[in-house]
Structure formats: C-alpha cells, structure tokens
Amino acid sequence: MNSLPIRVISALVALFILIGFCYFLEVTGLHLTVYLAVLLGGRELVKILFNSHGSLFDKLLFYFCILLIFALSVCFFESTAVIYSVVSLTFFSISLWRRRLQADLNVIASFENKNLLGFFYLGLLPSFADRMLFLNHGAIWFFVMLAVVFSGDSFAYIFGVTLGKNKIMPIISPKKSAEGALGGLLGSVVAALVSHHFLPHVPFYVLGLMGLVVGVIAQFGDFFESLLKRVADLKDSGSIMPGHGGILDRLDGVLFAAPLVYLTASFFDKLK
Numbered sequence: 001m002n003s004l005p006i007r008v009i010s011a012l013v014a015l016f017i018l019i020g021f022c023y024f025l026e027v028t029g030l031h032l033t034v035y036l037a038v039l040l041g042g043r044e045l046v047k048i049l050f051n052s053h054g055s056l057f058d059k060l061l062f063y064f065c066i067l068l069i070f071a072l073s074v075c076f077f078e079s080t081a082v083i084y085s086v087v088s089l090t091f092f093s094i095s096l097w098r099r100r101l102q103a104d105l106n107v108i109a110s111f112e113n114k115n116l117l118g119f120f121y122l123g124l125l126p127s128f129a130d131r132m133l134f135l136n137h138g139a140i141w142f143f144v145m146l147a148v149v150f151s152g153d154s155f156a157y158i159f160g161v162t163l164g165k166n167k168i169m170p171i172i173s174p175k176k177s178a179e180g181a182l183g184g185l186l187g188s189v190v191a192a193l194v195s196h197h198f199l200p201h202v203p204f205y206v207l208g209l210m211g212l213v214v215g216v217i218a219q220f221g222d223f224f225e226s227l228l229k230r231v232a233d234l235k236d237s238g239s240i241m242p243g244h245g246g247i248l249d250r251l252d253g254v255l256f257a258a259p260l261v262y263l264t265a266s267f268f269d270k271l272k
Contacts, residue, residue: 014250027133030142034130038122041247042066044237045122048248049114051232053107058095062115065091069123074130088119121255128258132265137199141265144195148211148261149218149253152188156219159183173226181219188215202268210264214257221256225249 021029045066046059054062065087072083092112099108129145132138160180168178192211196204225248229237237246 022139027139030133030139031130034126034133037247037251038067038070038126041122041126041237041251044246044248045118048228048232048234048237049118051234054111058098058111061091061094062118065115065119066123069119070127073124073127077127077131080124080127084119084124087123088116091115091119125255125258128262129254132258132262135265135269137269138265140195140198141261144192144199145214145254145257145261147191147195148188148214149257151191152184152215152218153222153253155187155190156180156184159186169223172223172230176223184219185212185215188212188218199268202264206264206268210261214260217260218253218257221253224256225252 018030018033021033023029025032042063046063050059050062069084069087072087073080076083092115095112095115096108099111102108129142132141132145135141156176157180160175160177160183163179163183164175164177166178167174168176168181189208189211192207192214193204196202196207199207225237229235235245237248
C-alpha cells in the first residue's frame, strides 16, 4: 500500500491530461492520445522484445512497421488483415535475407516470432481503440473502456494487497492473487453498469456482461505484458508514469480490451 498514493497521483495527472485534450480538442484530442500512446509504447516494446538483440536497423524498421500498420489500419480499417499481412511479409523477407548467413535457427525463429507478435500487439490492437472514436457514441465508449479496465486494475490492486493469499500465475506475475483477480472483475463490472447512465440505449445486462468479459480479457492483457517483461528480465516497460511504470504497463489491459469493446460499440451503434 506504500506506493498507492504515488499510483493515485500519477493516475490523476494522466486523467487530467486526457480530459484536457478532450476539452480543448474534443474527439481530435482522443485521437492524438491514441497516436501518442502508440508512439511511446512502440519505443517501450522495442526495448522489451529486443533488449539485447537486433541491430539498430532492425529496431528502427520494426518500430516503423508498427507505426505503419497502425496508421494504415486506422485509415483503411476494412483492409486491416491485408495491411498486416503485406507489412509483416515485407519485414519478414527483409529480416530473413539479412540473416541468411546466421547459423542458429532458433535465434532466427525467435526474432521473426517477436516481430509478428509486436505488429499484432501494438500495430493492430490500438487501431480498434482509435476506430471506436469514429462511431456516433465513440467518445463515450472510449471512456467506458478506460473506466472498465482501470477500475478493474484499481480494485485488483486493493483486493490483492489487503486480501491476496492465493497466487494465480506466480511464474509470470508473482504478486498477483486470485483474490485480487476477483476484486478486479468486480471493479470492471461495477464500472460497466455505471456507464449505463451514459449509454441508456444499451441494455443493462449487456453492459454488465461486457464488463465481466472485458475484465477477464484485460487481466490476461496484464499477464501477457508481464510475460514479455519476465522473458526480457525487465521490471517495468518504462518509467513515464511513477508508480505504474511505462505506457504499456498502464495500457496492457486496454490493448486486449479494445477489440471487444469496439465490437460491442459498433453493434449498438448500428442499432441506434
């Protein structure tokens, strides 16, 4: 609990910045927030995946491809699968040619797997969050997504610190407990149900179910990023947010939640 005040202050500062962007720039401010998250998160992902491997050229090309996939997916959302495939195949061909004389097949395979994983994780997933903002109630859904994920994070932290006894995935994240996970689900569901006030056309039970599923998926997003850091032998993805770590430490759950929230939002957007 000693780090709780720092976490709260850091989160409030980030929230005020987000609200400021939204107040002065409206939806454009939220778009810029997503773009900035991808720019900063991409740098962190390069450090995580290629902490001690890969040349400067490899890292720069990987970073460029992440930004390219994200930007094109936002602009041509219906062609996302084609965009991801073409950029990934191009990168794969270039990097494989550059390693044609390397003797260790495991190193080559590991490098290529990390690239494809990174393109999906920070190229495709954030595009769902940005495309959400093009819907009629996109800004509301965007904040609902953040509320559901961050409420789950906060409840999980409090329940885990005060009641946590049974470790849930100790090899990946030693501090996370089953009690914290259940508390996180409670927080996500409560936030989703409260959002009915802002989305009255969406059935109450749908929001509750979405909160539950998003709460589960977001926690696995947290575990996934913890796995990446564990393999890279890093504690945090960065240090931009005191008490939280880096951008990816704060948005890991949001990245996993974005496609599901977008699916729900787009369905009810068409019905409205």
